Amino acid sequence: MVYYFTSNTVTPAAFIYVGKDKVENEDLIKHGLENDFHVDNLSSAHVYLRLRKGESWENIPQELLEDCAQLxxxxxxxxxxxxx
Structure with a gap:
């Protein structure tokens, strides 16, 4: 099961996908996006932020970045x- 979250820290709202466990993480990695949030060298979910056209990792708003980090x-x- 993949969890879907909506972050209302930005307008329009951002969509965030989180793997429930290792199996879902693998599915997200295989079919997901190029970049994700993950704790380096520790067991954690892979968290994907769906960027919209024109958005990049360099300009993610701080509040949205914090939502992804907290997840x-x-x-x-x-x-x-x-x-x-």
Missing amino acids: TKANSIEGTFNTR
Whole structure:
């Protein structure tokens, strides 16, 4: 199962896709987008932001970037169980 999120931090709203587990992560990687959010060297979901025409990774608004980062953290083993 792939989770779909809508971020209303931008107008129009942005669409974010998150793999539930390893199987869904693999499907997202295989059929997904070139770039994603993922915790390096730790187990976490792959989080994909659907960029619109004319948008690029260099101009993602800070609020939207934070939404993607929070989803990545919330769907990682370290971020979920480690409350430092």
